[in-house]
Amino acid sequence: MERMIYREIPANRTILQAAVLLGVFILAAAGAVFYMEEHGHIVTGMNNQIVWGLPHVFAIFLIVAASGALNIASIASVFGKTPYKPLSRLSALLAMALLAGGLAVLVLDLGRPDRLIVAMTKYNFSSIFAWNIYLYNGFFAIVGVYLFTQMARGMPAKAVKTAGFVAFVWRLALTTGTGSIFGWLVARSAYESAIMAPLFIVMSFAFGLAVFILVLTFTTRVTDRKLGPKLLRRLGRLLGIFAALVLYFTAVQHLTSNYWARNGGIERFILSDGGIYTTLFWVGQVIIGGLIPMALVFHPTGGSKPASIILASVLVVLGGFAQVYVIVIGGQAFPLDTFPGFTASSSFADGVVHNYSPSLPEFLLGMGGVALALAITGFGMKVLRILPTNLSDANVGQQ
Numbered sequence: 001m002e003r004m005i006y007r008e009i010p011a012n013r014t015i016l017q018a019a020v021l022l023g024v025f026i027l028a029a030a031g032a033v034f035y036m037e038e039h040g041h042i043v044t045g046m047n048n049q050i051v052w053g054l055p056h057v058f059a060i061f062l063i064v065a066a067s068g069a070l071n072i073a074s075i076a077s078v079f080g081k082t083p084y085k086p087l088s089r090l091s092a093l094l095a096m097a098l099l100a101g102g103l104a105v106l107v108l109d110l111g112r113p114d115r116l117i118v119a120m121t122k123y124n125f126s127s128i129f130a131w132n133i134y135l136y137n138g139f140f141a142i143v144g145v146y147l148f149t150q151m152a153r154g155m156p157a158k159a160v161k162t163a164g165f166v167a168f169v170w171r172l173a174l175t176t177g178t179g180s181i182f183g184w185l186v187a188r189s190a191y192e193s194a195i196m197a198p199l200f201i202v203m204s205f206a207f208g209l210a211v212f213i214l215v216l217t218f219t220t221r222v223t224d225r226k227l228g229p230k231l232l233r234r235l236g237r238l239l240g241i242f243a244a245l246v247l248y249f250t251a252v253q254h255l256t257s258n259y260w261a262r263n264g265g266i267e268r269f270i271l272s273d274g275g276i277y278t279t280l281f282w283v284g285q286v287i288i289g290g291l292i293p294m295a296l297v298f299h300p301t302g303g304s305k306p307a308s309i310i311l312a313s314v315l316v317v318l319g320g321f322a323q324v325y326v327i328v329i330g331g332q333a334f335p336l337d338t339f340p341g342f343t344a345s346s347s348f349a350d351g352v353v354h355n356y357s358p359s360l361p362e363f364l365l366g367m368g369g370v371a372l373a374l375a376i377t378g379f380g381m382k383v384l385r386i387l388p389t390n391l392s393d394a395n396v397g398q399q
Contacts, residue, residue, distance in 0.1 A: 004086055004395065006385035009378075014222040019378060022371040028280035029368020032361035044362050049354035050332045053324075055109040058366030060178065061207060061324050062102030062373060063136075064200055067175040068208020068242075070095035070143065070167060071152075077164025083231060083396050087216070088164075089386045092147040094212060094377050095171075096140055101373030103136060105365060128180050135174045142167050151385065175204045182327065189266045190331030195256060199249040201321065210316035213239065215377060217310055219387060221272045228393030229306065236309035240297035244314055246323075247290045262337070269334050269353070270326065277330035280322040290317010329356055 009015065036043060046053040073091035076084040107113050123130045146163040149155050179200030182191040213235055220227040254271065257263045270281055293312035302308045333354045381387055388395075 004087065005389050006387065007221050007389050008383065008385055009219060009338065009381045009387060011382065012222065015378070015382075018222075019375070022375045022378070023076040025364075025367050025371035026375065028364045029108075029371070032364040032368070036109075036361050036365075044359045045357045046362075047356070050329065050356045052328050052332060053109075053356065054329075054362040055105050055365045055369075057321065057324050057328050058369050059102045059109070060328060061321055062369055063178055064103070064175060064204045064324075065207040065211050066095045066098035066102065066139070066150065066204075067171040067178075067201075067208065068204035069098055069212050070171050071205055071208055072212060073146070074164060074168040074171070075159040077146075077161050078168045083234065085214075086388045086391060086396055089147060089150050089384075090211060090216065090219075090381070092143050092150065092167075093380045093384075093386055094215060094373075095208070096143050096147075096209065096305040097373045097380065098208070099136065099139060100376055101371075104372055105369035108365060118151060128177060132174075132177045132181070135170075138170055139174050142170050151289045163214045169224070171220075172201060175201045182331070187336060188331050188334075189257075189263050189337055190270065190327070190334055193253060193256060195249065195253045197262035198287050199246075199253055202242060202245040202249050203323065206239065206246050206316055207320040208312040209235065209239050209242060210320070213309065213313040214317070215374070217306065219381065220391065223387075226390050226392040226395075227303065228391055228396055230393040231396050232306055232309055236312060238296040239309070239312060239316060240294045243290050243293050243312075247286065250323075255365070265337075266331075266334050270330055272295070272331075274330060277326050277333065280330075281326050284322025285319050285326065288315050289322060293319075332356075361369055 044053055070091055072084050073088035073095075075081045076088045107116055110116065116337060119129070119133060123133075125131070142163070146160075146167045149160045149163045176197045179197040182188075182200075183193055183196030186192040213232075216235075217232070218228065219225075258267050270277055272278060274281075293315045296308045296312040296315075297303045299308065331358060335352055335354070
């Protein structure tokens with residue numbers, strides 16, 4: 001067994017190539033922002049009915065994944081699972097980076113980013129959005145302190161555990177706040193449900209862990225650092241459990257909604273008659289993002305192979321984007337029930353399903369947020385001692 005040593009990652013050829021690629025996406029996103037700023041949101045697929053478009057899908061995915069990426073550090077510090085302790089620094093760094101990427105997309109999609117000053121100086125505490133400003137800023141501060149306690153020399157173990165516990169509670173509050181944006185939006189029949197908060201929490205567990213596994217495996221391979229197969233298998237099985245929980249809470253959500261007669265329309269729309277939204281739900285979310293990853297990681301022999309765990313992580317990420325797309329876009333596409341019990345029709349497209357086609361600038365802005373999050377993570381690993389040099393099973397198991 002070696003002593004656990006943390007070192008900065010080297011700037012080798014593969015790392016530099018990845019940095020250039022991320023830079024290209026960030027520059028493309030900046031160009032998309034200036035293009036939308038100059039011409040207005042008319043150049044996007046968004047309209048008066050669907051006001052949250054593809055950038056919001058990317059932003060919400062990143063924000064939710066940020067909470068889940070901290071899960072590894074929480075398991076180590078709060079629940080005392082020592083094999084995860086060497087991964088705690090990367091967990092905290094990635095969590096802050098993902099949140100930064102998600103919030104960057106939100107701010108730049110406002111059309112008038114300067115209006116953020118109004119949101120930061122005038123608070124309407126009857127709005128969940130005002131609450132979230134405190135939750136997001138608090139997350140940066142608390143997780144930053146948590147990372148400092150892990151890296152500082154001579155820091156008492158009690159201080160690390162206390163900081164980890166506060167970060168654990170805060171991340172649950174943050175994801176609850178994000179889910180409550182939809183759960184408390186009673187005007188949309190696809191959203192209004194208390195189950196949205198716990199659903200978003202388990203979504204964060206799955207999405208964040210999938211992103212964490214991909215970042216960890218990529219970094220260890222391109223820097224020639226050992227990563228124990230048993231540790232990776234443990235992460236893979238944990239991912240399978242989280243994917244199953246997402247399917248469970250999704251089933252509860254739709255069963256509950258189907259029990260209400262007034263929600264029959266939205267349930268038929270999502271589950272059978274919604275076209276692209278129905279396809280994304282069953283194929284993207286349920287099969288690609290849930291059933292196949294579970295089969296991969298729980299397979300008696302194939303589940304122990306790194307390729308299976310990496311593929312499962314990629315599929316969970318893809319399924320996660322499909323799930324958020326169905327929630328955000330599909331929930332807006334279904335017409336508002338303005339007068340319950342009556343049929344409303346007018347020249348303003350009342351009572352009809354709204355069309356939405358994402359534009360290239362929207363996609364580039366969303367991808368720019370992903371690239372920014374990964375670039376922050378890579379830069380942090382380059383200048384700080386985040387990742388251990390040896391994560392072999394023999395070395396990690398004794399920590």
